[in-house]
Amino acid sequence: MSTAPLLEVTDLTKHFPVGGGWLGRGAGRVHALNGISFSLHAGRTVALVGESGCGKTTAARTITRLYRPDHGRVLFKGEDLASLSGTALKSARRAVQMIFQDPFGSLNPRLPVATIIAEPLVIHGGVDRAEQRRRVADVMARVGLDPRDGDRYPHEFSGGQRQRIAIARALIIEPDLIIADEPLSALDVSIQAQIMNLLKDIRDERGLAFLFITHDLAVVDHFANDVAVMYLGHIVEMASRESLFAHPRHPYTRALIDAVPVPGAGKRPRGRAIGGDVPSPIDMPPGCPFHPRCPRAIAACSTIPPKLNPVAADSGHAVACHNPEPEPAP
Amino acid sequence: MTRYIVQRLGESIIVIALMSFLIYALIALMPGDPIDLMINSDPRLTPADAARLRAVYGLDRPLMERYLSWAGAALSGDFGNSRLHVRPVLDVMPGYLLNSVNLMVLSFILSVAIAIPAGVYAALRQNTRVDHVINLLCFAGISVPAFWLALMLIILFAVMFPILPASGINSIGGGGFLDTARHLVLPVATLTVFSIGSYTRFMRAAMIEVLRQDYIRTARAKGASENRVVWIHGLRNAMIPVVTVIALSFGTLFSGALITETMFAYPGMGKLIFDSIMGNDYNMALVTLLFATAVTLAANLLADIAYAWLDPRISYDGGGQA
Amino acid sequence: MTALPPTLPARAADSGLFTLFARRFREHRLAVGSLLVLCLLATLAAAAPLAEYVLGLDANKVDLAQRLAPASLAHPLGTDELGRDLLLRLLHGGQVSLLVGITAALASAVIGTIIGLLAGYHGGKLDAILMRCTDGVIALPLLPLLIVLAAVDLTKIGLPESLARDADVSLYRMVVIIALVSWTTVARLVRGAALSLREREYVLAAVSSGAGPFRIMAVHILPNVVSPIIVATTLSVGNVILLESVLSFLGLGIQPPIASWGNMLTGSQELIWSAPALVFWPGALIFLTVIAFNFLGDGLQDALDPRALSR
Numbered sequence: 001m002s003t004a005p006l007l008e009v010t011d012l013t014k015h016f017p018v019g020g021g022w023l024g025r026g027a028g029r030v031h032a033l034n035g036i037s038f039s040l041h042a043g044r045t046v047a048l049v050g051e052s053g054c055g056k057t058t059a060a061r062t063i064t065r066l067y068r069p070d071h072g073r074v075l076f077k078g079e080d081l082a083s084l085s086g087t088a089l090k091s092a093r094r095a096v097q098m099i100f101q102d103p104f105g106s107l108n109p110r111l112p113v114a115t116i117i118a119e120p121l122v123i124h125g126g127v128d129r130a131e132q133r134r135r136v137a138d139v140m141a142r143v144g145l146d147p148r149d150g151d152r153y154p155h156e157f158s159g160g161q162r163q164r165i166a167i168a169r170a171l172i173i174e175p176d177l178i179i180a181d182e183p184l185s186a187l188d189v190s191i192q193a194q195i196m197n198l199l200k201d202i203r204d205e206r207g208l209a210f211l212f213i214t215h216d217l218a219v220v221d222h223f224a225n226d227v228a229v230m231y232l233g234h235i236v237e238m239a240s241r242e243s244l245f246a247h248p249r250h251p252y253t254r255a256l257i258d259a260v261p262v263p264g265a266g267k268r269p270r271g272r273a274i275g276g277d278v279p280s281p282i283d284m285p286p287g288c289p290f291h292p293r294c295p296r297a298i299a300a301c302s303t304i305p306p307k308l309n310p311v312a313a314d315s316g317h318a319v320a321c322h323n324p325e326p327e328p329a330p
Numbered sequence: 331m332t333r334y335i336v337q338r339l340g341e342s343i344i345v346i347a348l349m350s351f352l353i354y355a356l357i358a359l360m361p362g363d364p365i366d367l368m369i370n371s372d373p374r375l376t377p378a379d380a381a382r383l384r385a386v387y388g389l390d391r392p393l394m395e396r397y398l399s400w401a402g403a404a405l406s407g408d409f410g411n412s413r414l415h416v417r418p419v420l421d422v423m424p425g426y427l428l429n430s431v432n433l434m435v436l437s438f439i440l441s442v443a444i445a446i447p448a449g450v451y452a453a454l455r456q457n458t459r460v461d462h463v464i465n466l467l468c469f470a471g472i473s474v475p476a477f478w479l480a481l482m483l484i485i486l487f488a489v490m491f492p493i494l495p496a497s498g499i500n501s502i503g504g505g506g507f508l509d510t511a512r513h514l515v516l517p518v519a520t521l522t523v524f525s526i527g528s529y530t531r532f533m534r535a536a537m538i539e540v541l542r543q544d545y546i547r548t549a550r551a552k553g554a555s556e557n558r559v560v561w562i563h564g565l566r567n568a569m570i571p572v573v574t575v576i577a578l579s580f581g582t583l584f585s586g587a588l589i590t591e592t593m594f595a596y597p598g599m600g601k602l603i604f605d606s607i608m609g610n611d612y613n614m615a616l617v618t619l620l621f622a623t624a625v626t627l628a629a630n631l632l633a634d635i636a637y638a639w640l641d642p643r644i645s646y647d648g649g650g651q652a
Numbered sequence: 653m654t655a656l657p658p659t660l661p662a663r664a665a666d667s668g669l670f671t672l673f674a675r676r677f678r679e680h681r682l683a684v685g686s687l688l689v690l691c692l693l694a695t696l697a698a699a700a701p702l703a704e705y706v707l708g709l710d711a712n713k714v715d716l717a718q719r720l721a722p723a724s725l726a727h728p729l730g731t732d733e734l735g736r737d738l739l740l741r742l743l744h745g746g747q748v749s750l751l752v753g754i755t756a757a758l759a760s761a762v763i764g765t766i767i768g769l770l771a772g773y774h775g776g777k778l779d780a781i782l783m784r785c786t787d788g789v790i791a792l793p794l795l796p797l798l799i800v801l802a803a804v805d806l807t808k809i810g811l812p813e814s815l816a817r818d819a820d821v822s823l824y825r826m827v828v829i830i831a832l833v834s835w836t837t838v839a840r841l842v843r844g845a846a847l848s849l850r851e852r853e854y855v856l857a858a859v860s861s862g863a864g865p866f867r868i869m870a871v872h873i874l875p876n877v878v879s880p881i882i883v884a885t886t887l888s889v890g891n892v893i894l895l896e897s898v899l900s901f902l903g904l905g906i907q908p909p910i911a912s913w914g915n916m917l918t919g920s921q922e923l924i925w926s927a928p929a930l931v932f933w934p935g936a937l938i939f940l941t942v943i944a945f946n947f948l949g950d951g952l953q954d955a956l957d958p959r960a961l962s963r
Contacts, residue, residue: 064860093862106853110875120861345788361805473943478935485928585795603796622793630791
C-alpha cells in the first residue's frame with residue numbers, strides 16, 4: 001500500500017472520570033481507550049473485535065468526535081479530526097457516517113423516516129426539497145425499503161427494517177467512510193445475514209471504506225480485509241483476515257477464534273476457553289492487561305506492558321505479547 | 331458524609347451571601363428612602379438639608395459600598411434599628427418568631443397527623459370511592475386561596491356563628507391558655523388546609539410506589555400479616571421521599587404563614603416581614619427576609635441529609651457510583 | 653397495516669397515538685369537566701364587553717348612590733362598596749386572572765425549557781452552575797420575595813414616571829416577576845430529560861452527522877420532552893393564579909381600576925359584616941379556576957404518561 005491511508009488513528013486515548021464530585025470533579029477514571037493505533041485505506045474494511053467493555057464502542061465514538069479524545073490523532077484525509085471544531089469539524093463529518101447497534105434507539109421516535117434519512121442532507125445543506133425527496137426515495141429503494149413508507153414512523157417498522165433506515169441515513173450523503181458499531185448484534189439471527197449482505201453489496205458497489213465494530217469473529221470472516229483485536233482498551237493483535245484466522249499469535253485472539261463454533265465440527269474443536277473475568281478498567285492490572293487470564297503468561301507479563309510489534313513472517317501482522325503463540329512452520 | 335455536609339453548608343452560606351446582596355439591592359429599589367420619610371414627617375426640611383442628610387447617612391454612595399458597610403456591621407452583630415418599632419431589630423424579632431413557631435409547629439403536627447394515615451389509607455384503597463374523595467379534598471386544599479379561606483372562616487366562625495375570635499393572639503385584657511388556644515384555632519386551621527393536600531398526595535404516591543416493590547411482595551409471600559406489611563415494611567420505606575418533600579415544603583409553609591398571620595392579625599414572623607416591607611422599615615425587612623431564606627435553606631439541607639441518612643443506597647462521598 | 657395505501661398508515665399511526673391519549677384523557681372525568689369549566693369561564697370572561705353593552709353599564713363606573721345594592725335586574729349580582737356592578741367586575745377579573753396565569757405560566761415554561769436544555773444538553777460546569785442557581789431559587793421563601801419584587805419602584809430602575817404608575821404596567825409586572833420565580837420546575841424536568849436523551853443513539857447519530865447543538869436541542873430533544881412540559885405548565889397556571897391573586901389582594905399586584913379577582917377582595921375585611929357575598933364570589937372563582945387547572949394537569953399527566961398504561 002503506497003497511497004496515504006483514508007483514516008489513520010495514532011495513539012488514541014480516552015479516559016472517563018468516575019463518580020460524582022462537586023462541579024464534575026471525578027474520583028477515579030475508566031481507562032476506556034489506551035493509545036490505539038491503526039490505519040484504514042479507501043475502499044477497505046477494518047474490523048475492530050473484542051468482548052463487550054473492551055473499548056471498541058468508545059473507539060468508534062472517539063474517532064467520530066462524539067467524545068473528545070484525551071490524547072492522540074485521528075487523521076482523516078490528512079485532517080486531524082481530534083483537533084477540529086466548529087465548521088471544520090462539521091464539514092469533515094460529512095464524509096464519515098455512523099451506524100449504531102440499537103435500531104430502536106438510533107431513530108428519533110418523533111420523526112417520520114423520510115425526515116430521519118434526509119437529516120444529514122439538511123444539516124449539510126445545499127440540496128433543495130425536491131432533490132432531497134428524490135434522493136431519499138433512491139436510497140430507500142437501494143436499502144430495500146418501500147419509498148412510499150417515508151412518512152411512517154420508526155415504531156411501525158421491524159428491527160431489520162429500522163437498521164435499513166439507519167443504513168439509508170448513513171448512505172444518503174455519500175460518505176467515504178462508514179463506522180458501523182455492532183450493526184447486527186441487536187437483530188434476529190435470520191435478519192443478520194440479510195443486513196450483512198446488504199452492507200457488503202453497498203460497500204462493493206460504492207467502494208466505501210468500513211470500520212466495522214463487532215464482538216463476533218464469524219461476522220468478521222465474511223466482511224473484513226483487516227482485523228484488530230481489542231482487549232481492555234488496547235489493540236493486542238492486528239493482521240489481515242487470512243493471516244489472523246490462519247495463525248493467531250496472541251493467546252487472547254487464539255481463545256476468541258477457538259470459541260467460534262464451526263459447523264459440523266462439534267462445539268469447540270480445539271476447545272481452549274479462557275478462565276477468569278475481564279479485570280475492571282478502573283483498576284487496570286500492571287503489565288499486559290491480559291496476563292491475569294493468560295495461559296501463556298511469563299514473568300515479564302505482569303510488569304512490562306507489551307508493545308504492538310510486527311511479527312517476523314508477515315509485515316502486515318502485529319502482536320502485543322511477550323510470549324506469543326509459536327510461528328507457523330513455513 | 332461529613333464532606334458532603336460541609337460542602338452543602340458552604341454552598342448555603344454562599345447562597346445566603348448572594349441573597350443578602352440581592353435583597354439589599356431590591357430594598358434600595360423600593361419606593362422612597364429614609365430621608366424621604368424624614369422630609370414627609372418634617373415639612374421644614376429643605377432639599378439642601380435632605381442632600382446633606384443623605385451624605386451624613388451615606389445614602390449618596392454607590393449601592394455596593396453601602397451594602398458592604400451594612401454587611402460589615404451585620405457580621406459584627408449590628409443589624410440596625412427598626413423604624414416602626416424604634417428598637418434594635420434583633421430585640422424585636424424573638425417575640426414574633428416564638429408566635430410563628432407556635433403556629434407553624436401546631437399546624438405542621440396537625441397536617442402530618444392527618445396526612446399520613448389519609449395518604450396510606452388512600453393508597454391501600456386505590457381507585458375506590460374513598461380514594462377519590464380523599465383525592466378531591468387534597469386538590470381542594472391545594473387550590474383554595476389561603477387568604478380567601480381565612481376570610482370565609484372568619485365570616486363563618488366569627489360573624490355568622492360568633493364562637494371564635496377573628497384576629498390577634500389574646501383578647502384585650504384577657505390572656506391565659508384557653509384564650510390563646512381559641513385565638514390559634516382559625517390560623518392553625520387555615521395553615522393546615524394550606525399544606526395538608528400536598529402532604530397527603532405525596533404520602534399516597536410514595537406508598538403506592540412502595541407497595542409495588544418486590545420486597546413487599548416477598549413479605550406478603552412469606553406470610554407476614556397485612557398490618558405488618560403495610561406499617562412496618564411499607565410505611566418505613568415510603569417515609570423516605572415524604573420526609574424530604576415535607577422538609578422541602580418549608581419555604582412554602584413560610585409563604586402560607588405570611589398570608590395566615592396577615593389575615594388574622596397574628597403577630598408572627600410572616601406579618602413582621604409583610605409589615606416591615608409595606609412600612610418602609612428597611613433594616614427589619616432585610617433581616618427578616620434573610621432569616622426566612624436561611625431557615626428555608628437549612629430545612630432543605632436537613633432534608634437532603636435526612637434523605638442520605640435514611641436511604642443507605644445513596645453515597646455522597648464521591649466514587650462508588652459508577 | 654402494510655396492506656393499507658401508502659400515505660394512510662402514517663396518519664393512522666398518528667391518530668392512533670392521539671386516540672389513545674384522548675381515550676385515556678376522557679377516562680379522567682374530573683379533567684374533562686375541568687376543561688369544560690375553564691372553556692366556559694374563558695368564554696364568559698371574553699364576553700365581558702358584550703355583557704357591559706347588554707346591561708348598559710361600565711365595570712369601572714363608580715356610582716355612590718348604588719353602593720352595596722342587592723341583586724336586581726340592573727345588577728344581576730348586586731354592586732360593590734363603590735356602586736360598581738359585581739358581575740361585570742368578576743368577568744373582567746376573570747380576563748385578568750386567566751391572562752396573567754396563562755401568560756406567566758408560558759413565560760416560565762420558556763425560561764425553564766431554555767435553562768433546562770442548556771444545563772442538560774451541555775452538561776459539565778454549565779450544568780452544575782445552572783442547577784446551583786435553580787436550587788437557590790427553589791430554596792427562596794417565595795411569597796416574601798414576590799412581595800419585595802412587587803414593591804420595587806419602577807422609576808428607580810429608569811422607567812418614566814407616567815409608565816411606572818400606569819395600571820396596565822402592573823399586569824406586565826405581575827407576569828414578569830411571577831415568571832422569574834416559577835421556572836424551576838420545568839427547568840429541572842427538562843434538564844433531567846435532556847441528560848438522558850443526549851445519550852440516546854439517535855442524538856449521537858445526529859451529532860456524528862454534524863448537527864449543531866441548536867439543531868439537536870430543537871429537533872431531537874425538545875419534541876421528546878413536550879409532554880412533561882405541557883403537564884407542568886398546566887399545573888403551574890393554577891399556582892400562578894394563586895400568587896397573582898394574593899399579591900393583588902395585598903395591594904401589590906394588579907392595580908385598580910383594573911379589576912382582578914384578587915384586588916376585588918382588597919379591603920374586604922371591612923365588608924365581612926355588611927356584604928359577605930362580595931367576599932364570597934371573587935375567591936370562589938379563583939378557587940374554581942385553580943382547581944380546574946390542577947385537575948386538568950392531573951388528567952393530562954395520566955393521559956400522557958406512558959407508565960400510566962400499566963396502572
